[in-house]
Amino acid sequence: MPExxxxxxxxxxxxxxKLAAFVKLSDLDLTAMSDLYRRRRRFAVGVDMIxxxxxxxxxxxxxxxxxxxxxxxxxxxRQIVDIQIPGDFLGLRSVLFRTADHNVEPITLxxxxxxxxxxxLNTFSQTPRLATAVLxxxxxxxxxxxxxLVDIGRRSATERMAHFLLELGARLRLVGLGTRAGYLCPMSxxxxxxxxxxxxxxVNRVLRELREEGMxxxxxxxxxxxxxxxxxxxxxxxxxxxxxxxxLLL
Amino acid sequence: MPExxxxxxxxxxxxxxKLAAFVKLSDLDLTAMSDLYRRRRRFAVGVDMIxxxxxxxxxxxxxxxxxxxxxxxxxxxRQIVDIQIPGDFLGLRSVLFRTADHNVEPITLxxxxxxxxxxxLNTFSQTPRLATAVLxxxxxxxxxxxxxLVDIGRRSATERMAHFLLELGARLRLVGLGTRAGYLCPMSxxxxxxxxxxxxxxVNRVLRELREEGMxxxxxxxxxxxxxxxxxxxxxxxxxxxxxxxxLLL
DNA sequence: CAGCCGGACTGATCTGGATCAGCAATCGGA
DNA sequence: TCCGATTGCTGATCCAGATCAGTCCGGCTG
Numbered sequence: 001m002p003e004x005x006x007x008x009x010x011x012x013x014x015x016x017x018k019l020a021a022f023v024k025l026s027d028l029d030l031t032a033m034s035d036l037y038r039r040r041r042r043f044a045v046g047v048d049m050i051x052x053x054x055x056x057x058x059x060x061x062x063x064x065x066x067x068x069x070x071x072x073x074x075x076x077x078r079q080i081v082d083i084q085i086p087g088d089f090l091g092l093r094s095v096l097f098r099t100a101d102h103n104v105e106p107i108t109l110x111x112x113x114x115x116x117x118x119x120x121l122n123t124f125s126q127t128p129r130l131a132t133a134v135l136x137x138x139x140x141x142x143x144x145x146x147x148x149l150v151d152i153g154r155r156s157a158t159e160r161m162a163h164f165l166l167e168l169g170a171r172l173r174l175v176g177l178g179t180r181a182g183y184l185c186p187m188s189x190x191x192x193x194x195x196x197x198x199x200x201x202x203v204n205r206v207l208r209e210l211r212e213e214g215m216x217x218x219x220x221x222x223x224x225x226x227x228x229x230x231x232x233x234x235x236x237x238x239x240x241x242x243x244x245x246x247x248l249l250l
Numbered sequence: 251m252p253e254x255x256x257x258x259x260x261x262x263x264x265x266x267x268k269l270a271a272f273v274k275l276s277d278l279d280l281t282a283m284s285d286l287y288r289r290r291r292r293f294a295v296g297v298d299m300i301x302x303x304x305x306x307x308x309x310x311x312x313x314x315x316x317x318x319x320x321x322x323x324x325x326x327x328r329q330i331v332d333i334q335i336p337g338d339f340l341g342l343r344s345v346l347f348r349t350a351d352h353n354v355e356p357i358t359l360x361x362x363x364x365x366x367x368x369x370x371l372n373t374f375s376q377t378p379r380l381a382t383a384v385l386x387x388x389x390x391x392x393x394x395x396x397x398x399l400v401d402i403g404r405r406s407a408t409e410r411m412a413h414f415l416l417e418l419g420a421r422l423r424l425v426g427l428g429t430r431a432g433y434l435c436p437m438s439x440x441x442x443x444x445x446x447x448x449x450x451x452x453v454n455r456v457l458r459e460l461r462e463e464g465m466x467x468x469x470x471x472x473x474x475x476x477x478x479x480x481x482x483x484x485x486x487x488x489x490x491x492x493x494x495x496x497x498l499l500l
Numbered sequence: 501c502a503g504c505c506g507g508a509c510t511g512a513t514c515t516g517g518a519t520c521a522g523c524a525a526t527c528g529g530a
Numbered sequence: 531t532c533c534g535a536t537t538g539c540t541g542a543t544c545c546a547g548a549t550c551a552g553t554c555c556g557g558c559t560g
Contacts, residue, residue, distance in 0.1 A: 071396070079399065079403045096386045096389045124385075126378075128374055128375045129375065132375070135384065135385045136346045138388055142388065142392040145392060145395050145399060146321070146352070148399060149395060150329045153402045154323055154327050189507075189508070190507080198548090199548055201510085204509055205510085208509080238351070407517070438538095439537070448517075449518055451520095452516090452518075454537095454540085455517090469538095
């Protein structure tokens, strides 16, 4: 039966894996999801996926690759707001508002499914459970932005770095792309700087310190947690908002 | 007819006013909303409405008064993440996740309607339009947190202050509690400091500078925009994400 | 092969905003 | 009516992290 085959394919996608942590998805929900998945597209590094100020943008669900959303301020400097990894929704706000309030740029080659505004709103009205699940995912993203805000507002450069890399690790583990030992991370130190509100120079210093203290090593595109527990302790990392152990809505 | 009378009462509530900027609400939606509105409660200053780490919290829709959500870090310092004014949802994340990831504290006496988890999820499954509207409102809140993040990460203390007070003004105007000239603001300089990641002392300095430059005056619980346009220019304030001129979803 | 370029890395210097310390005005309660 | 608590205001000092000004190394190109 081709239907069930495609259903199980959807079920294994990072997006479904993530949402399944919140709601138990029915076959109807999965079918609706697979409809959203039709229009697959590729984005090369250097070509923005979403442009601040543009109207009628689509949203995307990332299938593979990394991207980052950021804002440019009058003055030239930029702030990276969030990192998108496989399974993440991207540009949801640019669909719900008429104009995009941020940019999204691929960090690596990105493969993603385009979701048009009309399709999204239709799907919501037909499968309310899926709408609730997306609300949950959006809230989870908001929780991460909040954590990021606290990072920048109240944590030292070292704590910030540790917290950021821990969170990324936890997210990657959820979609099977990392372990407690570490993960592959294609971010340059310049990107890290823009994300953490530091200068690239200082990022380098902080990474060296963490390495020398035996906490974590980030070299050659690979993050290795040398002492996970000490890192969690030092960064004040709170796992609860990422560890949804069982679906809330059955 | 008591039904239509109560419907129009709901329609005039700050919450409905806000959501109506996004979707045209049907009578069914409004009825569902009024059901959520039943359980009205009052919160005095000094009594937290939501506690970080607690489980099975309710959410609230603010009818009157101001509150703030914040996080406490190991170390004692706190970061105010967002301000809630009438019409705002509050504690949505603590309902969607099982445990609250932040605190909410009243700034003034707050009157709010309690929304239980079960009621909320039921309402969503019965009125998907309302679910979509709440998703929109949550995304709008996220956009503000993002803006707040950029504030703290990349703007100077003065720009930050200007931006924050402008945004608050725009939000208050949406629910009819302020004008382009200014608004009443019950926040102390200590609260402002916690929100902006500054020290109270520095908040004071910055406010004095803004006053002396003829940009804005914040004294005696009242914000007066002395030169609105100059302020917008200086802060790099982007109105788009708060100015939803017509409903997106009819 | 040389030449180039982008990323990682380092030391010296500068500065925005925190911290500390203290005073004046206002308010609310006994 | 006085006293303590809260908020607003100011100057002096200090430090985390920015900025500047480079070197070093590996990969890519002509």
